[in-house]
Amino acid sequence: MIKMQQTMRWFGPNDNVSLMDIKQAGATGIVTALHQIPVGDVWEVADIKERQQLIREAGLEWTVVESLPVHEEIKRASGNYVQYIENYKISIKNLSNCGIKIITYNFMPILDWVRTDHNFINQDCSKALLYNQDAFTYFDVFLLKRPNAESDYTQTEKENALKFGSQLSEDEKALLFKNVLLGLPGSKINFTAEQILSLLDHYADIDNNKLRENLIHFLSEIAPTASEYGAKLAIHPDDPPFSVLGLPRIVSTEEDLKAIFEAIPFNLNGLCYCTGSLGANPDNNLERIIDDYGDRIHFLHLRNTFRESETIFRESEHLKGDTKMEVIVEKLLLLMNKTNVSLPMRPDHGFLHSVDETKETYPGYSLVGRLKGLAELRGLEMGIAYKLNL
Template identity: 80%
Template sequence: MIKMQQTMRWFGPQDNVKLIDIIQAGATGVVTSLHQIPVGDVWTIEDIKERQLMIKNAGLEWTVVESLPVHEEIKRASGNYLQYIENYKISLQNLADCGIKIITYNFMPILDWVRTQHNFVNQDGSKALLYNQDAFTFFDVFLLKRPNSENDYSDSEKESALKFGSQLSEEEKALLFKNVLLGLPGSKINFTAEQILSLLDNYANINNEKLRENLIYFLAEVVPIAEKNEQKLAIHPDDPPFSVLGLPRIVSTEADLKNIFEAVPSTANGLCYCTGSLSADPKNNLEKIIADYGNRIHFLHLRNTIRESETIFRESEHLNGDVKMERIVEKLLLLMNETKISLPMRPDHGFLHAVEEVKELYPGYSLTGRLKGLAELRGLEMGIVYKLDL
C-alpha cells in the first residue's frame, strides 16, 4: 500500500513555527528553502548539509525544496541570465549530492501568490486568505497607479473597483496596498510602490509567448542535470491563474501544462500539483490533469477554495470547498499505487485560529490551521485506503 508522504512547510530557523511543532503535528518531512541565500546565488553543499542536519536532529527529513527560486533575469532572458542558469545547475547538482531529489520552483514574474485580504473572518472567527478582483483593480489603477493600467480593465470593472475603494478608510487602503505587495515567501519585507513599478518596467515587452519561450529555454538547460541525478523538478502553477498587474502568465491552464510538458518531454520536467491554484480557474479539470499528467506530478499542495462570485475566491477548509478533495485524493492514491511512488504532500494555506493570532506568522502558514488540514487529509486518505482495499 503506497500512501502520501506527510510534510509541512518550514521557513527556516527564523520561522515562529518550530521543527518540534511540525513533528508534533504528525508530519515526517519538511518542505523548505535556504531563504537566507540571495536569489540567483549558488546553494553550497555546506549550506545544504547544515540545514539538513538541523532538520534531521529534530527527527524529520528535508523532503522537498520549496523553492529553489528562479532569478528574474532568467525569466526575462536578460542581463546575467546565462550565469544565473549556470548557478542553478550547480545548486541542483549540490542538492543531488546531498540526496535531495524533488525541487519546486515557479515562473511567476515578480510576485509570488497574490491575495487582496489576509484576514477574511470566517463564521467561526478564524481568518482566511481572499482574492477580490474589485479590490485588486482598485489597488492597480487608483492606488499603485500603474501606467496604462486603466487599459487592462473595462469601464464597468473600473467603476465597480472605484465603488469598492470609496468605502475604504485610509487605513484599509494602506492594508490593501501591503497585502498585494507581500514579499517573497519567508520574507517579512514588502515591495514598495517604487520597487514594483521599476520591476514592472522590465516586463514591458514580455508577453505570454516570450515568457513561455524563456521558461522552455531554462528547462532545456536544467532538466538534463536533474535527469542525470534522478531529480524531479516541479513547477508551481500561477496563483491566481490569470494575469495580475499586466504581467504574463504561462502556468495557469491545462493547455499551459501541455505546452510545457510537450516542449521538454522528460519526466524530470514535472508539476507541483496545487489544487488551490488550479481550481481558482473553474475551467481547469483537476481530475483530468491527474489522468493526463500523472507521471509529471512530483509534489502535492492540497488545499481548497470557494468561489463566492466570478470576481471573489477565498481559501476554505481543506475538505470543504469547490475542490472535491475526496475524489482528488482517491485518484492520487490510485496513481501512487500504480506507479509505486509515494508522493510528498503538504497541507497549504491553513486558517489563522484565535490561539495563534498574537504570533507573527507568514499569512496562510499558521501551525494550527495547517495541523487541522493535515489531520483531515490524513483521515480522508485512511478512509479511502479502507474503501479501495489497497
C-alpha cells in the first residue's frame, strides 16, 4: 500500500519545537526553509547541506522546501526581477542536486497569510486561529487607514466594522494590528504601518490579470530548470482565498488553478493541496480538485476550517470542520495507489494547548496541537486503507 509521508514543519535552529520533538511525534520527514537567507538571494549548496545534515543527525530527512520565497519584484515584474528569477533557478538547481525535489512557494502579494485573532478560545480552552472580516475591515479602514480603503467596502460593512472596533480597548486594537501584520513564516517581526503602506503603493497598478501574467512569466522561466533537475513546484493557495488590503489574488479558486495549469501544462507545475486555504472558500469543491488535478498535487497540507458565518471562519480540529476529511483522505489514498506516488503530508496548523502555552511558537505551530492532528490523520488513513483493502 502507498501511504502518505508523514512530515512536520520546522522553522530551523531557532524553533522552540525541536527536531527531537518532531521525531517523537511520529513524523519522519521535515518541511523547512532557510529563513536566514534574505528573500531573493541564492540558496547555496553549503547552506542547504548544513541544514540537511542537522536534520539527518536527528534521524529525520528534509523532504520538502516550504517555502523558497518569491521576491516581491518578481511578483510585480519590476526592479531587479530578472536577476531574482535567475537566482531562483540556481536555488532550484542547488536544492535538486542535494536531493530535495519538492519546492513549495506562494504568489501572495506582501502578506503570506492573514488572521485577525491568533488566540480564539475553543470550548475546551485550547486556542485557534480565526479570521473575522469585521475585524479586518476595522483594521484596514480605521487603524491602518489605507488610502481609498473605504471604497472597497459597503456602507454596511463599514458600519459593522466600526461597531466591532468600538468594543475594543486600546490594547486590543494594538493586538489586532499586530495579528494582521505578522511577518513571514519563521519571523517574529511584524510589518509596521509605514512599511505596509509603502509596499501597497507598489501594487497600485497591478490587478488580478497582471499578477497572473507575472506568475505565468515566472513559471515559464523556471519550469525548464525544474524539468532539467527533476524538481516539482507546488504553489500554495491564497490564505485567505479572497482579496485583502485591496491586493490581487490569483490562487483562490478552481478557475485560478485551471488558468495556472493550462498556461504551463507540465506535471512539474503543481499544487500544494491545502484543504484549509482552499476550503475557506465554500465555492471550491475539494474533491473535484483532486479529480481534476491529482497529477499536479505534489504536497499535502491537511487541516480544517469552520465557517461560523459569512464573515468569520476559524481553524477547527483536523477531523471536524466544514471539510469532510475522511472523504479527502480516501480520495488521496486512491490517487496515490493509482499513481504509485507517496505524497508528503503535514498536519497544517494546530490548536495551542495549555501544555504548550509557556513556549513561544509561531501561531498555529505549537507541538501538541500538530501532534494530535498527525495522530488523527494517521489513524484515519489506516482505517480507510483497511476499508479499501489496500
